[in-house]
Amino acid sequence: MDFSAYVARRRPTLVRTAVLLGCPSGDAEDVVQTALLKCYRSWRHVSRADGPDAYVHRVLVTTLIDARARRWNGELPADVLPEPSPADDTAWASGIAVRRALGAMSQEHREVLVLRFFADLSERDTAAALGVAPGTVKSRTARALQALAPFVEAPDAY
Numbered sequence: 001m002d003f004s005a006y007v008a009r010r011r012p013t014l015v016r017t018a019v020l021l022g023c024p025s026g027d028a029e030d031v032v033q034t035a036l037l038k039c040y041r042s043w044r045h046v047s048r049a050d051g052p053d054a055y056v057h058r059v060l061v062t063t064l065i066d067a068r069a070r071r072w073n074g075e076l077p078a079d080v081l082p083e084p085s086p087a088d089d090t091a092w093a094s095g096i097a098v099r100r101a102l103g104a105m106s107q108e109h110r111e112v113l114v115l116r117f118f119a120d121l122s123e124r125d126t127a128a129a130l131g132v133a134p135g136t137v138k139s140r141t142a143r144a145l146q147a148l149a150p151f152v153e154a155p156d157a158y
Contacts, residue, residue, distance in 0.1 A: 003043045006052070007036060013119065014060060020102055020114040023064055035063040054125030057115055061129060101151035109144035116141055 011032065018028035038059050039046050049055045102110045115126045116137070123141075127134040 001047060001052075003040055003047075006047075006056075010053070010056070011036070014056070017057070017114055017119050018060060018064060020099065020118055021061070021064055021111060022103065022107070023067070027067065031064050031067050032060065034067070035060040038063065051122075051125040051128060053119070054121055054128040057119055057121060057125070057129035058131065061111060061115075097151075101148060104151070105144060105147055108140055109147055112137060112140040113144045113148065 014032045014035070015028045018031050019025055023031050035056070039056050046052055046055050102113065105113070111130060112126060115121045115129055116123070121129060123134050123137045127137045130137070132140075
């Protein structure tokens with residue numbers, strides 16, 4: 001698959017993945033763009049990998065970690081947002097609930113849940129994306145689901 005086709009198909013999912021990993025919505029586009037630029041530079045290698053999605057998600061995770069390490073706080077908040085507010089959209093409201101639940105979790109738990117269940121990576125691909133063993137993915141997933149259970153059972157508690 002060529003790079004343009006891959007980006008056209010996977011970019012929206014990568015942006016949502018970055019948001020679910022804790023990246024602010026406004027920064028997610030930039031983080032994904034930076035990650036895709038890194039992948040573009042070595043696309044022949046990426047496209048030949050056993051799991052190109054795992055490779056790209058690994059680059060996304062490391063790019064997000066790098067972005068957090070050198071965050072610039074010079075931006076000023078605005079009174080009016082440029083996008084319309086989706087106040088009546090129930091999917092948006094449930095998205096907020098999911099982000100709150102994920103935001104209350106440790107970074108390791110959030111990463112494994114987002115990559116396994118949102119990005120739909122296999123255990124092996126998730127392990128490759130996070131740079132850990134597949135057994136670690138299994139145990140982190142089990143612990144993360146346990147940590148997530150209180151939010152699912154009592155969504156109004158947070």
